[in-house]
Amino acid sequence: MQQGLNRTGQLIEVLRERIARQEAAPGAKLGELELSVEFGVPRTQVREAFSALEQRGLIERIPNRGAIVARLDPANVFHIYDTREVLEGLCVRLATLNAPKESWRDLLDLFRGPMQRYVEKSDFDAFLAGYAQFRERSIEAAGNPVLAQMLDSIYEKTQVLIRRIIILPGRAQQGLREHVAVLEAMHRGDADAAEALRRENMRSAKACLQNFQKYVL
Amino acid sequence: MQQGLNRTGQLIEVLRERIARQEAAPGAKLGELELSVEFGVPRTQVREAFSALEQRGLIERIPNRGAIVARLDPANVFHIYDTREVLEGLCVRLATLNAPKESWRDLLDLFRGPMQRYVEKSDFDAFLAGYAQFRERSIEAAGNPVLAQMLDSIYEKTQVLIRRIIILPGRAQQGLREHVAVLEAMHRGDADAAEALRRENMRSAKACLQNFQKYVL
DNA sequence: TGTTACAAAAGTGTTTACAAAATTGTAATC
DNA sequence: GATTACAATTTTGTAAACACTTTTGTAACA
Numbered sequence: 001m002q003q004g005l006n007r008t009g010q011l012i013e014v015l016r017e018r019i020a021r022q023e024a025a026p027g028a029k030l031g032e033l034e035l036s037v038e039f040g041v042p043r044t045q046v047r048e049a050f051s052a053l054e055q056r057g058l059i060e061r062i063p064n065r066g067a068i069v070a071r072l073d074p075a076n077v078f079h080i081y082d083t084r085e086v087l088e089g090l091c092v093r094l095a096t097l098n099a100p101k102e103s104w105r106d107l108l109d110l111f112r113g114p115m116q117r118y119v120e121k122s123d124f125d126a127f128l129a130g131y132a133q134f135r136e137r138s139i140e141a142a143g144n145p146v147l148a149q150m151l152d153s154i155y156e157k158t159q160v161l162i163r164r165i166i167i168l169p170g171r172a173q174q175g176l177r178e179h180v181a182v183l184e185a186m187h188r189g190d191a192d193a194a195e196a197l198r199r200e201n202m203r204s205a206k207a208c209l210q211n212f213q214k215y216v217l
Numbered sequence: 218m219q220q221g222l223n224r225t226g227q228l229i230e231v232l233r234e235r236i237a238r239q240e241a242a243p244g245a246k247l248g249e250l251e252l253s254v255e256f257g258v259p260r261t262q263v264r265e266a267f268s269a270l271e272q273r274g275l276i277e278r279i280p281n282r283g284a285i286v287a288r289l290d291p292a293n294v295f296h297i298y299d300t301r302e303v304l305e306g307l308c309v310r311l312a313t314l315n316a317p318k319e320s321w322r323d324l325l326d327l328f329r330g331p332m333q334r335y336v337e338k339s340d341f342d343a344f345l346a347g348y349a350q351f352r353e354r355s356i357e358a359a360g361n362p363v364l365a366q367m368l369d370s371i372y373e374k375t376q377v378l379i380r381r382i383i384i385l386p387g388r389a390q391q392g393l394r395e396h397v398a399v400l401e402a403m404h405r406g407d408a409d410a411a412e413a414l415r416r417e418n419m420r421s422a423k424a425c426l427q428n429f430q431k432y433v434l
Numbered sequence: 435t436g437t438t439a440c441a442a443a444a445g446t447g448t449t450t451a452c453a454a455a456a457t458t459g460t461a462a463t464c
Numbered sequence: 465g466a467t468t469a470c471a472a473t474t475t476t477g478t479a480a481a482c483a484c485t486t487t488t489g490t491a492a493c494a
Contacts, residue, residue: 043476146297250444282487
């Protein structure tokens, strides 16, 4: 799966990052020549990168009209959350089973202490960084590369949404409470509870999304 | 995600099919020039197709040495089954919730009657065709394209294995029993039971794989 | 006979150039 | 002043050519 060194692989990574961060907005046009001069690579390599990104569902290619950043089909958002629910559940279950209980201490402290203050101060960047840490640690502890890849492909599509959900009234607080509950289960080594709580967490995020559908989608 | 008409998209599909069917064995070399003359397309399009297939994890590209059909890392096989367990579970749950109960009648009859005889006669092709039918119907009824794509990406990697597992002593019988149980749950509209039974089914397949590890991996 | 050195061949990676399509800009007409 | 027809520009799609790497075949030598 890794294609670390060659230039095309790097280009794919950079574009993937750019799309996930929304530096290139959905629907934005990606010019072949434009990118080839920006990165100093031949146009054929840009086209190869496009082919890979299209396969990943991050861009759409329209014949003779070029490539645009894929728009997130609102109908698919809920499908994504349904799927994500079971994957995230599996992730924390495996992580709980594989890692020593005490290894979750620092994250638990983070979520019980500093993260609370980030919410109160509306410091969403710090808050999201905490979420990212939880995500990375869980995936690493789960030790399942197949699962990791699938979660990645979901994250890169939903990263947009998370920033919109987090600012909804009360959502950050509730999400935080639920994460603490998950971490507590992980800390006491209760894998089944961790999975159930994480799934509950995803369902509540989806419900929140449904409530404010007209504002965020 | 669809790239139906253009030639590169077709080429990707044909190669994907060929790899999934094992017409191209794992480790087999895929020559650019060779394929470009076979399909009558320029070499650049073959390279674009390679880029897409590499992203999908179906081939590996080694710099200056070309592309080979990806070998299935034995360590990943169990990771695949863990992940597949939760996805298949979700699939039958959604299918049960979305489709009318009676719509599973014909599959239930198939699995209770003819499929039994296929097993007894060791008619594995007919048997696998029945499995495929169950799979397609479930995915369609689930109506979740995100889930469908993930299951696809798993199937195209494991199709090899299924043919080896099915011939293991007693496996076909047990798998059939478990499928009947799942279908019965679906037929009476019990989504939770269907999910639990399907997951149980995946775990038993994984266990079987572990028992005969040295023979099939 | 086996091994090393070297040359030829094959294949991949990259660049360039050209053809076709779409978009944009302009001018003529109603 | 708005609309249509047409030309110019831009951009994508395709083909060919070139350069570099790996592999293979051959011959000289120990």
